Amino acid sequence: MTLSRHALALTALMLAPPAIIASARSAEAQSLQEALAMAYANNPTLQAARAQLRAVDENVPQALAGWRPTVQIQSSVGQTTSSAIGSTEPTNTTRTVSPWRSRDVVSNQASVTQPIYRGGRTTATTRRAENQVLAQRARLLATEQQVLQDTVNAYVAVIRDQEEVRLNINNEQVLTRQLQATNERFRVGEITRTDVAQAESRLAGSRASRADSEGRLQQSRATFARLVGQPPQRLVAPQPLRVPVADAREAGAVASQNNPNVVAALFDEAAARDLVDVNFASLLPQVSVTGSTFRNDNSTTDGVRQNGTQVTANLTVPLYQGGAEHAAVRQARQSAQQARQVVEDQRRAATQQATQAWETLTAARAQVDSVRAQIRAAEIALDGVQREAVVGSRTTLDVLNAEQELLNARVSLVRALANVITASHSLASSLGRLTARDLNLPVQIYDMESYYREVRNRWAGWGDYSAAGR
Template sequence: MKVQTQLIVAGMLALCGSLPAAAFDLAAAVQAARDYDAGYAGARQSLLAGQEKAVQGRALLLPSVGLSAGITRTDPIRPDADPYHSSSVGVQLNQPLFDVASYTGYKKGRISSELAEVQYSASGQQLIADVARAYLDVLLAEDVLSATQATKKAFEHQLAQAKKAFEVGTATITDTHEAQAGFDGALASEIAAMSDLEIKRNTLAKLTGLKPEQINHLKGRVDLGNELGTLQAWLDRAEAGSLNIKSARQQVQLAEENLTAARGKHLPTVDLSAGYSINHATDPASRLSGRGSTAGNSVGVNLTLPLYAGGGINSQVREAAANLEKSRDDLELSRREVALAVRSAWLGVSNGAAQVKAQEQLLVSAKSKLDATRLGREVGVRTNLDLLNAESSYQDAVRALASARYNLLYARLALALAAGELDDQAVASVNRFF
């Protein structure tokens, strides 16, 4: 019975090992990358670290409480005197009442935490874009390899026919050389295409940890319909939602707080302090007076006003002012770069759709030309070279159509990325084609 059980388990394991890995689409690849990519995991830890900035900034406005304790032994110089001890325990509380540095530190901590969240969201959207690019690159590389292999097969067939025709004397050696040159070129292209496919698959695997051989392919025509919208609408959405612009705005806010903090160093600081202490001493004077142990409270307000710092504060103010202007210039640069990205992606979608339709018609024409050339070659009005050129043109049209389709899909995602809207919903709008 035990042997039978072991055989059954071994058979099940062998069956499981022989099952093919599950195929995956773009949405599954994105989800796998979120769990697998080390760069995104690092961004998540940066978010957790950045969220602590708000806590640290708030702590600057809250009271601080400290405990102090000490003990001292004193050995008198007189040899007949006994050593004595003194000890103290105290609690001290400090609360800032007016401190520009503490208040601006609180505001900077809050802004830094918000900036960390924006940067994490940007990392997530960039990860989607990277996975989509890698996914589509694999599909294009596979299509290029298939077209290259089809061209090589056609050249191989023509080469065999040319050699046979030359042997029986119905063709010249030129036909054989032309077919051989075409075959050699196709063979070199196939090697390059195989290498490129391997590189593209490795890139996708590095991001997702999935087996790129199980990737899902396009299931039909690519038609985004009328969901594009106007360019101005996308520019407005990008101005409001672009994560790059949000990040640049927060950098401006941080620079403004740095300038306020630098100017605040000219102003006084006011702190409230309160304390309670217990002191105990065994020295002769304390014993004679009967005050060996004392306790006391203290409450006070401390004011500190800087008078002169060697010009360092004025220099820090000028430095912060210059950094503020730089951050404003960076914000304007970010706005322009986002607008350019939106325009480029929008044109990629609008013109890409027309490009796909044109390439689809070109493929139909190339196929018709190939069929006509084959027929002409059979009846003797076309040469082998004409047929080889027609075959190459057809495979070029296949590659161009595939490239146009993938570029259109990526342009749609790039448009969402530029507007700060590249999420699972945007992925789903493209994933439906796989």
């Protein structure tokens, strides 16, 4: 996605004085792309979402383990103490008791079991795990877009609040001079004490507005630092994004297909359908082959060793298991129906979000044009009121009202320009086009498949392979 060449820019109005931005050490310019790149590389929310995807990737090798043999070794060591009671002759009624004897008993067995058929459980579990991975990848994209959108909003908010602080400081300076002039005219008797009180009231109000705007600026700077990882420097005013849709209807249609939340819901539905097959497998026969070898020392008589091997084919046919398996199948089918409705809900939500973002962007652009016309008219009106006040045909309150109206219009323009920027990025996000790849950020794109490829067919190992996905 490219930046619009003919879009409205904030450069002319959003240049904050160095005293408001930071110290001279932070005077280095910082573009929106640079801030987005830092957030993409360092934001902890995004890092956590990547780790969560890697955890979900492990579902696939766990499912594939159903095809693989299990090898077990069982050993036992103990001691047996026994005695015997019997008669020396068949007709003799006298019984003899042998002394107690102890012997060491050792048993070792190794077995290998290879599943042949598990009722389709392994196949269904693997499909379900793969769909879960694809759904989680879509959620990672949704998280990435949200982090980048929040960063855009924070970046624009800092510039907007800096400009509002500048406008309020300028207004305070103007009203200070206005109060001085009003006091001079009061001393010579041209105006009354009421005019002085009105000027003092406006000056006090401007100081309150300036303090409020400075507080909001510090809040915006804190939000920026949380998302990006460092305080804002001298920010460069960005431009709106040019989105690849022509109207609200097209935006809604694209969002209903391409929004990451919709994509995630589609794969969740597929995984829910696979769960039906997973649970149904418990009602089908199970076939496996087991090979074992054993050695038993002194198990029956002292000094006797038994060795042997065994190969068996095992068939298990479930007939009735209490009904819990049937309930699990029914439950999975209802969950699949729920997931199907979630898909439709996500599509409607994405369509609404895209339509709303389009209308917000359109309204913000129209507001910019209107407010610019308002500013031109307010400047002319203020000049006329000031001239008329000199000759006594206008009061001090008229001048103050005209100045306030011009200030309000300039603040409205700053906010409207900021809304154009944020609305264009919000629209791109609803379309699924606000990713690092779409924005062509100067970063190494996170490879969502690298860790998956590393662990999918791994038979053993408990190391950390997360570096493969970085």
